Amino acid sequence: xxxxxLLRRLAAHRDSNHRxxxxxxxxxxxxxxxxxxxxxxxxxxxxxxxxxEVCRMRGLxxxxxxGDRVLWGRISPHHDVxxxxxxxxxxxxxxxxxxxxxxxRSWSSLYSEGALLHQEGGGLAATxxxxxxxxxxxxxxxxxxxxxxxxxxxxxxxxxQAETKVEPQHIGAEEGAGTAAADLWTVYYQSQDVPRKAGGxxxxxxxxxxxxxxAGLDAEKGGGSAKLQDxx
Amino acid sequence: MTxxxxxxxxxxxSSFDSVGPASGRALDLAKVEALGRGTKYDLCTxxxxxxxxxxxxxxxxxxxxxxxxxxxxxxxSLFKTLYTNACPHDCGYCPNASTSAKKKTFAYSPEExxxxxxxxxxxxxxxxxxxxxxxxxxxxxxxxxxxxxxxLLRTAHHFRGYVHLKILPGSSKEHVRQAMELSDRVxxxxxxxxxxxxAELCPSKEYENDILARQRYIRDLSRDLALPAGQxxxxxxxAAGETxxxxxxxxLLEYDVLNLKRVYFSTFTPLAGTAFEDRKKAPAWxxxxxxxxxxxxxxxxxxxxxxxxxxxxxxFLRNSDPKVAIARASFEEPIDxxxxxxxxxxxxxxxxxxxxxxxxxxxxxxxxxxMGDLAKLxxxxxxxxxxLQVGGKSATTLDRWGA
Numbered sequence: 355x356x357x358x359x360l361l362r363r364l365a366a367h368r369d370s371n372h373r374x375x376x377x378x379x380x381x382x383x384x385x386x387x388x389x390x391x392x393x394x395x396x397x398x399x400x401x402x403x404x405x406x407e408v409c410r411m412r413g414l415x416x417x418x419x420x421g422d423r424v425l426w427g428r429i430s431p432h433h434d435v436x437x438x439x440x441x442x443x444x445x446x447x448x449x450x451x452x453x454x455x456x457x458x459r460s461w462s463s464l465y466s467e468g469a470l471l472h473q474e475g476g477g478l479a480a481t482x483x484x485x486x487x488x489x490x491x492x493x494x495x496x497x498x499x500x501x502x503x504x505x506x507x508x509x510x511x512x513x514x515q516a517e518t519k520v521e522p523q524h525i526g527a528e529e530g531a532g533t534a535a536a537d538l539w540t541v542y543y544q545s546q547d548v549p550r551k552a553g554g555x556x557x558x559x560x561x562x563x564x565x566x567x568x569a570g571l572d573a574e575k576g577g578g579s580a581k582l583q584d585x586x
Numbered sequence: 587m588t589x590x591x592x593x594x595x596x597x598x599x600s601s602f603d604s605v606g607p608a609s610g611r612a613l614d615l616a617k618v619e620a621l622g623r624g625t626k627y628d629l630c631t632x633x634x635x636x637x638x639x640x641x642x643x644x645x646x647x648x649x650x651x652x653x654x655x656x657x658x659x660x661x662x663s664l665f666k667t668l669y670t671n672a673c674p675h676d677c678g679y680c681p682n683a684s685t686s687a688k689k690k691t692f693a694y695s696p697e698e699x700x701x702x703x704x705x706x707x708x709x710x711x712x713x714x715x716x717x718x719x720x721x722x723x724x725x726x727x728x729x730x731x732x733x734x735x736x737x738l739l740r741t742a743h744h745f746r747g748y749v750h751l752k753i754l755p756g757s758s759k760e761h762v763r764q765a766m767e768l769s770d771r772v773x774x775x776x777x778x779x780x781x782x783x784x785a786e787l788c789p790s791k792e793y794e795n796d797i798l799a800r801q802r803y804i805r806d807l808s809r810d811l812a813l814p815a816g817q818x819x820x821x822x823x824x825a826a827g828e829t830x831x832x833x834x835x836x837x838l839l840e841y842d843v844l845n846l847k848r849v850y851f852s853t854f855t856p857l858a859g860t861a862f863e864d865r866k867k868a869p870a871w872x873x874x875x876x877x878x879x880x881x882x883x884x885x886x887x888x889x890x891x892x893x894x895x896x897x898x899x900x901x902f903l904r905n906s907d908p909k910v911a912i913a914r915a916s917f918e919e920p921i922d923x924x925x926x927x928x929x930x931x932x933x934x935x936x937x938x939x940x941x942x943x944x945x946x947x948x949x950x951x952x953x954x955x956x957m958g959d960l961a962k963l964x965x966x967x968x969x970x971x972x973x974l975q976v977g978g979k980s981a982t983t984l985d986r987w988g989a
Contacts, residue, residue, distance in 0.1 A: 388944045542618055546626050
């Protein structure tokens, strides 16, 4: 890992401190790679943990439309990677405002005319409501996120994310569209399962429970998109 | 004006929208399920593609992304589907074959493929498209429609996500060229390691003409056309009595002569209604051991003669790490990591190229006197111990000298 990336990753780690940053500045890429010094090993592990989280979040976050110019999704990263994940989607969909976050924090990113614009905000629901007001959309989603944020983080509360996540269909402007894609995904996802090749490493074995909760995956958690009404 | 307000107004004023609105139209989910299921034994793994940054909707990542894993632990990063499950071929293992107990046939239109891909892509559920197909009425007609689906994505929607397109057996050279122009990766399924095995698996396919000739088209055309993720292929393992050695020999030809990027293996699973439904299923570990051999050849660059030590007298791999069998045959005695070359280090079980490089870096500044030092670098001590001499000691065990 190059020094610039190492410092960036380390700075984003939740346990990063000035002493570790100062030590990291003195290290060459070779030392980071080949040292057995406990502190260097710790620095390497911390940087890799952040890189791993960025990779998981980029792959696992699900985006839902709010109107036709905003895509939003739920992430609760452990480390300070919100903008990096939001930027990834913003570059992918130029001109669309990307809003990621949870009950307490949100990261908005827009890639327009070759430049990235950023804004960090409070809870996801509040940010979406503010955007809806500006864009004249009706935002009905995110209230539960806000409630969750008031109760404290999901890690502390231990509450199952599936009960509290913002459902795309809660967003009035796109009602129906999100549901159709979710049904399509559930059917397709299940068509790809080959149980006899399981090999003992189930889905949960690869991705931590925290990452699953954080990304708010339904079909992948085995819950599908069934709701209470489906059984009544 | 706050930054968020400015951003919202900029987004609202932007007219660029490659994805377009979600269709919102109800799809035939039975079709999605049937055509999706038709590809679940197709392998594609990475969605990575090395290519120049292009303007337009996204770009394939160099590292690839796994967007989810199925319950069986398989990565799902692409919308992997058949275009149609109608097929006149008689492959004994395939549920879509003309000889299989007939099921309902479905087909997408190019527009449907493009729309589903974009809808799932916008929600970040997939990284791209993997499009395979039965032959339909005619291989060239179906190939043309598959190409049209990708053309719609690439031109009408400026889609720069990953696309892996299957070349149907017997497709024309012109269709192969068009497919290559639009895709990151193309592949023709070999299915068997030789013409004789293919005759057993699928009598209606001509190995030389339908398969190998198309692979040569791709190899030759790729001299002038950029195909970022290269050509791949796939073999069914254990359906026609072929040995692992036969598969390995074919794999070498594919890499060395046809310049393939990857060869994939799929263990045979007898499916109800197919001609092979009563055949014995191949053990899943066989696929795993073949991938290990593939890795040793492709990444570790081991010679064919060295790898031969991993096969038994009948040409099959054992259900144990082939690297251990190769190391037992290669090393006369344990090696000292302080003096061993990179090539020697990577031949030790429990040491890979990355760890070997770390050992070389560590050696520049200090001697390795304890196994613990190696463990900190990522060496697996239990596996590597019998083949290493550290601090004058070696862990000679039955593992090292046993049969």
